[in-house]
Amino acid sequence: MPLPKAELHLHIEGTLEPELAFALAERNGVELPYADEDALREVYSFSDLQSFLDLYYELMAVLRTEQDFADLADAYLARAAAQGVRHAEIFFDPQAHTSRGVGIGTVVEGLARALDRSEERHGVSTGLILCFLRDEPAESALETLEAARPYLHRIVGVGLDSAEVGNPPAKFRAVYEAAAALGLRRVAHAGEEGPPEYIAEALDVLGVERVDHGLRCMEDPALVERLVRERVPLTLCPLSNVRLRAVEDLAHHPLPAMLDAGLLCTVNSDDPAYFGGYAEDNLRAVRDTLGLSRERLRELARNSFLAAFLDHDEERRARYLAEVEAYDFEREG
Ligand SMILES: Nc1ncnc2[nH]cnc12
Numbered sequence: 277m278p279l280p281k282a283e284l285h286l287h288i289e290g291t292l293e294p295e296l297a298f299a300l301a302e303r304n305g306v307e308l309p310y311a312d313e314d315a316l317r318e319v320y321s322f323s324d325l326q327s328f329l330d331l332y333y334e335l336m337a338v339l340r341t342e343q344d345f346a347d348l349a350d351a352y353l354a355r356a357a358a359q360g361v362r363h364a365e366i367f368f369d370p371q372a373h374t375s376r377g378v379g380i381g382t383v384v385e386g387l388a389r390a391l392d393r394s395e396e397r398h399g400v401s402t403g404l405i406l407c408f409l410r411d412e413p414a415e416s417a418l419e420t421l422e423a424a425r426p427y428l429h430r431i432v433g434v435g436l437d438s439a440e441v442g443n444p445p446a447k448f449r450a451v452y453e454a455a456a457a458l459g460l461r462r463v464a465h466a467g468e469e470g471p472p473e474y475i476a477e478a479l480d481v482l483g484v485e486r487v488d489h490g491l492r493c494m495e496d497p498a499l500v501e502r503l504v505r506e507r508v509p510l511t512l513c514p515l516s517n518v519r520l521r522a523v524e525d526l527a528h529h530p531l532p533a534m535l536d537a538g539l540l541c542t543v544n545s546d547d548p549a550y551f552g553g554y555a556e557d558n559l560r561a562v563r564d565t566l567g568l569s570r571e572r573l574r575e576l577a578r579n580s581f582l583a584a585f586l587d588h589d590e591e592r593r594a595r596y597l598a599e600v601e602a603y604d605f606e607r608e609g
């Protein structure tokens with residue numbers, strides 16, 4: 277059994293494996309401009325975030341019905357469980373669907389169909405995080421939050437993703453204020469491709485409780501000091517960083533330096549169908565390439581549960597944390 281962990285940075289649309297993409301295309305009569313799964317995999321070579329996003333949004337065309345979203349989430353949860361994930365807080369991008377005529381109700385009810393059965397089927401507890409697309413206007417984010425109101429009982433928080441550079445966090449001040457007033461938790465991608473200033477802005481202007489990626493904080497020692505002092509969790513995604521060229525290669529990933537600095541780091545898979553690995557694959561890759569000790573791996577797993585939005589169920593958090601402490605690397609391999 278792999279090390280128990282929480283996955284806190286996972287875009288459900290980024291778990292669309294080529295096989296499922298083709299199956300859904302056929303089911304929905306959608307034509308994909310690729311001959312087969314192998315031809316599709318061949319275009320999984322990215323030069324930066326935007327080159328990935330172009331394909332990510334294109335393939336979403338196959339997602340049309342509640343059952344499509346349920347099948348997508350159920351396939352992810354099965355894979356996650358096999359990789360030791362005990363709790364998953366799952367991002368979804370409603371605007372990428374509503375802009376194609378798929379209603380937010382279809383998306384949320386479909387995902388909920390799988391999430392509601394996740395504990396019983398896969399032993400994975402879940403939460404849903406609604407993400408705003410930062411390259412869309414702020415008004416569209418506000419409209420999306422409004423459209424989500426009938427489904428808020430299913431949503432734990434809001435996030436911010438898509439093309440970062442040129443779309444600073446402050447653009448979304450109003451919608452984050454509205455989300456906070458509705459009792460939603462707040463996270464945002466910052467410092468993936470964007471500068472360290474975006475990380476500080478996400479904290480100061482949006483009031484985020486976790487930073488997604490946060491990689492570029494290492495360029496600003498005062499910011500690192502602040503993140504350590506305030507115990508702000510960072511949801512790092514090492515294989516994503518390599519594929520999107522946020523780092524030169526895995527051997528140059530700053531994770532060891534970030535842990536040494538005292539940052540509350542977690543390791544996650546971002547868009548695993550596109551980046552070559554799920555949660556445990558990411559952990560094993562950093563272990564093997566960066567030589568992380570068992571105690572460092574245990575720290576990463578512990579951090580993932582500490583950073584999870586489990587405040588409503590501290591008993592569960594304590595149970596998961598106890599599993600991490602009891603994990604025997606010798607026996608489990
Ligand atoms: N890594 C990432 N960064 C920003 N937006 C995303 N949407 C899906 N994956 C993303």
Ligand SMILES: [Zn+2]
Nearest residue numbers: 285287437546
């Ligand atoms: Zn992401």
